[in-house]
Amino acid sequence: MSQKVYDMLEARGYIAQVSHEELRDKLNNEKITFYLGIDMTGDSLTAGHFQTLMALKHLQEAGHKLILLIGGGTTLVPDPTGKNEMRQIMSPETIQKNAEGIMKQMEKFFQFGGEDGAIMVNNADWLTKLNYIDFLRTYGPYFSINRMLNMETYATRLDHGLTLLEFNYLPMQSYDFLHLYREYNCVMQCGGTDQWSNLLGGVDLIRRIENGQAYALTFNLLTTADGTKMGKSVAGAVWLDGERTSPYEFYQYWRNVEDVSVEMLLKRLTTKSLDEIAELTREGGQALNHAKEVLAWELTQMIHGVEEADKAKAASRALFSGQGALDDAPTSRMPDAIGREWLDILVELGLIQTKSEGRRLMKQNGLSLNDAKLTDPYAVAAEADFRQGYALLRKGKKVYHKVTLL
Structure with missing residues (x-):
């Protein structure tokens, strides 16, 4: 087991907040059990989850026992964190479907099975069996309403309305930590900085109920240089599900990151050594x-496999530098394209959200068809546009899409 995993996480820029400084020594020199909770609000993880998963991967590889908590119970109670209005209440069937999709993606990051393998638990197994009156009488006295209202999670919602349903989220998540502490000797919960209050709620409940020592650890958000959260492209969220974000689109997202973020992303999203990363990013321009190609390839092969990563790399080079073939570029088959306005086709492909956006891009010379600027908002697709067997659309300098008739 690595003796310096906390120091490594710190050097790579993961760590944002820690509840007790003694956790450094504990992670560096002992084996502990820790967990991450994920609510099943979608059937796929996004690029925004990547950093947290990599941090957990480092901890597991250092010998610590990972519990992945599927929030089948807490997802039934919407988390108010970071939202101006109540999240959609989901059915148990939808939650189960989402859990199945996310569990498959988790297997790409973590080792399961065996004594040291990660385990998955679903908090629906215990939360849905609680008696509400008993829960309130037993645990309610340990949660101060005044303190909760001062937490950012709730304070930011007061002007927009906060329901009793959402107010139960913190006690339920805190109870999760207590349950795992009792059943698995789990002593640390991890999460993003937006979950800090929720994490501390569990630490405090364990201290007050069991007189036990538990810890909270949060990771920095993955942001661009101007502070914008990473994980979204022009087409929306960048998903780990290849059906929602193709391997090529996934590769291109990381290939096109801003220069100043490359070193940070290599540190947080790959397992390359700091020396290797320093060498890769030593020169600019x-x-x-x-270095961007290395980053994009490493992440794509982790999620989609080596073959898809190689194909995405070849397609990217073909589009941007004339190397390789266009066979693996993102492609859509549209037998009915002839006679349709190109703006309608662009909307259908998701390259633009509206025709108004397309007209604005045309005025800025931001749309191209087969390397010629597309400037007529009423231009329709003609057979001549498919002379090579396909039409090649481009938005800006970096977003390409092939359209075929057959």
Whole structure:
């Protein structure tokens, strides 16, 4: 087991907040059980989850026991964190379907099975069996309403309305930690900085109920240089599900990140050593494009496999530097394209959200068809546009899409 995993996480820029400084020594020199809770609000994880999963991967590889908590119970009670209005209440059937999709993606990051393998638990197994009156009488006295109202999670919602349903989320998540502490000797919960109050609720409940020592650890958000959260492209969220974000689109997202973020992303999203990363990012300018290719390939092969990563890399080079073939570029078959306005086709492909956006891009010379600027908002697809067997659309400098008739 690595003796310095906390120091490594710190050096790579993961750690944002820690409840007790003694956790450094505990993670560096002992084996502990820790957990991450994920609510089943969607059937796929996004690029925004990538950093947290990699941090957990480092902890598991250092010998610590990972529990992945599927929030089948807490998802029934919407989390108010970071929202101006109540989240959609989901059916148990939808939650189960989402859990199945996310569990498959988790297997790409973590080792399961065996004494040291990660385990998955579903908090629906215990939360749905609680008696509400008993729960309130037993645990309610340990949660101060005044304190909860001062937490950012709730304070930011007061002007927009906060329901009793949402107010139960913190006690339920805190009870999760207490349950795992009792059943698995789990002593640390991890999460994003937006979950800090929820994490501390569990630490405090364990201290007050069991007189036990537990810890909270949060990771920095993955942001661009201007502070914008990463994980979204022009087409929306960047999903780990290849059906929702193709391997090529996934590759291109990371290949096109801003220069100043490359070193940070290599540190937080890959397992390359700090020395390797320093060498890759030592020079800027054109030389940094190689580092971007390494980043994009590493992440794509982790999620979609080596073959898809190689194909995405080849397609990217074909589009941007004339190397390789266009066979693996994102492609849509549209037998009915002839005679349709190109703006309608662009909307259908998701390259633009509305025709108004397309007209604005045309005025800025931001749309191209087969390397010629697309400037007529009423232009229709003609057979001549498919002379090569396909029409190649481009938005800006970096977003390409092939359209075929057959």
